[in-house]
Amino acid sequence: MRFKQKIAKLSLIDSKDHSFRITTQINVDHLMNSIDYAGMLNLPLLIEEKTGYKIVCGYRRIEACRRLNWAEVEVRILESDTKKLECITYAIMDNSLQRHLNLIEQSRSINLLYPFIKDFSILGKELSIMGLPGNPSIIKKIKELCHLSGSVQRGILSNTFSLTMALELGRLERGAGDGFAKLFETLKLSLNKQREILTLVKEISLREDISMLKVIENDMLQKILTNENMDRNQKIRKIRIYLKQRRFPVITAAEKEFENHLKKLKLGSGTKLIPPDNFEGTTYILKLFFKNLIELKDRQASIDALIKNSSLRKILDRSS
Known part of the structure; x- marks a missing residue:
């Protein structure tokens, strides 16, 4: 890595350009305290542009310095002829060597590298060196994640649902994935119950020839969700019963009759x-x-x- 160390004015550093951003972390409070107390231990890495500097590594460090009202900061400046692929590699390594990357960060890394390395086997070898998953079939799945909606990505980050469920939500009709993501986040459902509710809603949608979003946004279901007198488990039970009754009206009627007798x-x-x-x-x-x-x-x-x-x-x- 060829760079020079210098003092750069914060006003010349473009924080809006996220070309090389890997991290999903936004909060910089802890980082501000650390930098204010001990200074910048790991200098941000920038590349010079015509009107200033683009961040390669250190988005949160630069933001922390701005909030500390610093006018300038010590940085490392890459040589102007540094290739984009090199910058991407530095950005990924800077993050992956500090901590385990979450699935969205892994997806961002894969998508940055993919235009340069389209063979998934070769890409896997490169990612393995960087401490990321190297299995081509897993890489293909993770690659799709950062193209999903914001609510689905947030569900992944909060461990509300799995990689497989996230991809399935991403394949649903417009708006439905967000609807399910919100529902699953609210109810904190297990994977089995997520699968059950998703299947019931899909089948109701087909049976009644309406969109899945309409099923989710039904007044009865929303009334259960917003009922402050029910705890989470009661809401889950009521919603499952409601969906089953709507999906299998004949069986539900037979069950009721049987229970009465x-x-x-x-x-x-x-x-x-x-x-x-x-x-x-x-x-x-x-x-x-x-x-x-x-x-x-x-x-x-x-x-x-x-x-x-x-x-x-x-x-x-x-x-x-």
């Missing part, structure tokens, strides 16, 4: 009646729980009473 059977804790999956068959399962012969005789009496109960007949008549 089941209450009238008064089976007790030792006997359990299980309906066919999704009420699509006609075979029911009766489970008995007992520890000794006395309890088994009690269950026999329960079965005799069950057979005579009109509610059982209504359950079975519906299936026939």
Whole structure:
């Protein structure tokens, strides 16, 4: 790396040009305290332009100096003939050697390098040297992340959803990915529940021939989300029930009817009646729980009473 060390006026440093920015961090409070106390230990790296300087490494350091009201700062200035690929390499290395890069920072790094190294196998080798993932299939996935909407990227940074889910949200119709990102962020859903809700909304959208965004923005769903009297788990449960009822109205109605009749059977804790999956068959399962012969005789009496109960007949008549 060929550079000269000098004092540069902050007014000549362009902080709006993010050509080489890798970091997603914005807050500089801690950095300001550090620089104010100990000075600049790692000098920013700049490259000279016609009207001033472009930042290669040190966006947050420069911003911290501005907020400290410094007029000038000591920096390293690259030779003017330094190639863009060299600048990109310096920018990535400056960040990756200090800390583990998050997925969005990795994506930015990959996208900066990709125009110069389009072969993913070769690109993987270069990234590995820089401490980044070198697997070509993983690189292809990570590469897409910084092209996703801001809300989806924020969800990745907050660990609200996984790389796979983020890419899936990015492929959805316009606005839907943002809607899901907001929903998942609000409810702090597990990956399985995210997948369940996404699938239900997709199927409702197809069944009713409306957009997924309309399903998410439905008044009933939004009313549950904004209900201050419910905790997070109650909201998740209510939303799942609402979506299931809307997706499977016939099955939901059958479940309700079955539950009503089941209450009238008064089976007790030792006997359990299980309906066919999704009420699509006609075979029911009766489970008995007992520890000794006395309890088994009690269950026999329960079965005799069950057979005579009109509610059982209504359950079975519906299936026939």
